[in-house]
Amino acid sequence: MATPIYPWREGNTFELMMDGDRFFPRMLQAMAQAVCSIDIELYLVESGNSTQKVMDILLQAVARGVRVRCRFDSLGSRELQESDRQRLLQGGVDLRFYNPLNLLGGRSNLHRDHRKLVIVDGGVVFIGGAGFTDAFCIPGTEGRCLWHEQMLEVQGPVVADWVAIFERQWQVTERRGGRQPARLRRVRLPPHPSGSDGLARVSLTDGRTHRELVQALLANIARAKRQVWLATPYFAPTWRIRRALARAARRGVDVRLLLCGEVTDHPPVRYAGQRYYRRLLAAGVRIFEYQPRFLHLKTVLVDDWVSLGSSNFDHWTLHWNLEANQNIVDSRLTLVVEQSFTADFAESREWTLNDWLALPWTHRMKIRLWGTINRIAILWLDIRS
Incomplete structure (x- = not known):
């Protein structure tokens, strides 16, 4: 079934946060305050100080009754140690990996989930290019993170579409076929909106x-x-x-x-x-x-x-x-x-x-x-x- 084309939504608010010293504490705070759900879909996840901070908060959330689901790309999370994976699973986190690598998989191994989403209580979403790694999230000796990155915090009606996207991807099979379709179809884009704010x-x-x-x-x-x-x-x-x-x-x-x-x-x-x-x-x-x-x-x-x-x-x-x-x-x-x-x-x-x-x-x-x-x-x- 084709992925839908999402329309413009009005009444949204945005906060752009540059570099991990700004966005990482804010993401941790939002997850620590979750009361219903935390849904995470990421490509790059590595064991380290930043991931330990996230894991502590996720396990605390599960302990107080929050549903926590994490979907990591199997290639991008290859540096996530087995002990950390087991800690998440044993702590009650629902953990899945996209398209596990297979020596006989051929080109199917090239299909990767490169999305970066953190959704808290279905009401706020963080979108950008970061993962849970120290290079993104932990400032170095000069007070700046090694990687120059940003995350956008979004609230408003459009968050429901991000929730739907996560749910859709959560349900798909773990392995993809190695061959692309013969022709990807062009789609009709929603027209450029006439407003100037919150779209x-x-x-x-x-x-x-x-x-x-x-x-x-x-x-x-x-x-x-x-x-x-x-x-x-x-x-x-x-x-x-x-x-x-x-x-x-x-x-x-x-x-x-x-x-x-x-x-x-x-x-x-x-x-x-x-x-x-x-x-x-x-x-x-x-x-x-x-x-x-x-x-x-x-x-x-x-x-x-x-x-x-x-x-x-x-x-x-x-x-x-x-x-x-x-x-x-x-x-x-x-x-x-x-x-x-x-x-x-x-x-x-x-x-x-x-x-x-x-x-x-x-x-x-x-x-x-x-x-x-x-x-x-x-x-x-x-x-x-």
Whole structure:
């Protein structure tokens, strides 16, 4: 059964929290105050100080009668120790793992649940790109978390849609088929809302029937009049997204990309993505590489439209993963997101076309090598752009 296309909901409130020193304590507080239910769907979960804090609160919640359900991706949670898994199970947490790895599973192992949701009492949801790891949640010696990330706290009618999404995913079988459908269908998107505050809708890729999340991105870039600012840690976009960005820049829209610099967990992905810089820069796209830390943000700002959540907007994410973003039209949040981008641009290196042309041959060889490997992987895995 196809995943539904969710409509715009009015009357929602939002709070954007940058970095784990802000969002992690708030999430812990919300879970500690739960009276009915805590539902968690995450990709990255590792044993450590942050996960121990979460586990303590979850077990305390179960002890006072709260229903606690956790669904972790089996690959992303491979560093969650068996002792921690058993502690959760023995404490009464309903724990499930998405698509357990199988040596004979072939391409079915590539299907991953990349969504990040924490829902408390069916009334508040936290959405973003973080997991339960110390790199996200625990500040280091300099007082900043190693990974630059954000979570959005949402309250209002749209939370019911997030509850429905979690319930739907909770009930599906644990293993997925290894072959994608021959053709994913295009869907009819809800029209852009006329209001300016409190509007939100859930945007998804379900991996089998549609990638509505991508359609929404392309539709909004096409209607952009002032700005298109996009932050992503892994810049390996489809050709449709690259074309949309270039076209927007050519018609005078302020198009900026906020990407990882040398501090990254996957250097080959950075080199592979840099092969796109020359044409984008020539089209007028401005490219910024964040310098201080590993940038893990997944945010898009297009005029009055904001989308943030789990999606990296790359080939791999959009083909294999379950993803979920919150799309928003809200004047206050738009301003907060714009200020966040501006602060990050100030800590970034901006590339120019001359910078790209002046790259040393060693750097060019890395771009060529990893770009070639990326293209081969796309062809071999039959990832349609």
